[in-house]
Amino acid sequence: MESELTTDRNWMSSTSSSAAEQRHRDRGLMAIGLFKLGKAVFFFLLGFGAIHLLHKDLGDEVMRLAAALKFDPESKFVTLLLDKVDLIDAHRLKQISLATFAYSALALTEGIGLMLEKVWAEYLTLLLTVSFLPWEVFELGQHPNWFRLSLLLINLAVLAYLIWLLKRKKVQPRVHAF
Structure with missing residues (x-):
């Protein structure tokens, strides 16, 4: 009976110290960590999107996107975007995806480290x-x-x-x- 009581006390003290630790977490670090994790997800998806576009005609993809978003295909914005997209070849797209994946990994490392208050x-x-x-x-x-x-x-x-x-x-x- 006494050993059960000791075990219960140990469990209660470890639970209360764990709850106390959680209450003392720095909310600012948590917010920055969540922001960094959000950036990591965003840049990962951006890198994945760049890979997805590797062997496609980027001009056609821009026109499809413009039509889906109900942009005028003759607008200055779409014309400017088409001009910029023409400058991107497969090698450049690979570089873009590699850079965004690297930045995503860095932001993920920051975010997890901040969430753990390292x-x-x-x-x-x-x-x-x-x-x-x-x-x-x-x-x-x-x-x-x-x-x-x-x-x-x-x-x-x-x-x-x-x-x-x-x-x-x-x-x-x-x-x-x-």
Whole structure:
């Protein structure tokens, strides 16, 4: 009877410590991790789409898409898209798919690491976010629009949060449970 009581106490204490750990999860890291996982899925699908288009006439595919979306085939947008698509050959499409799969794997690594609250993932995300900022600012300067501005603001918010979190962790040393 006493061993059952001890077992119940051990189970209760392990359950309550597990629940306490879950309550103390950093919501900011969870949000950034989910964002990164969403990016991973998006870029994986983009890479898969590029492979799917490998041995097809891209001009025909653009025209089918324009018709499905009820775009005027004579519009400036469709004409511009057709001009750009003519520049893409099979080799370039393979390069695009490889790059998007690589970026997807990187975003997946970031996302999982952040969801698990790994410090290496925080530094990796910080490094990658900083490395893409100059490109984002350049693109915003060349072709300003709300989408690019939103991406830049999201990445600046992620950067600020990670810097704040890492500084806070440096000041507050970890307590190791034995």
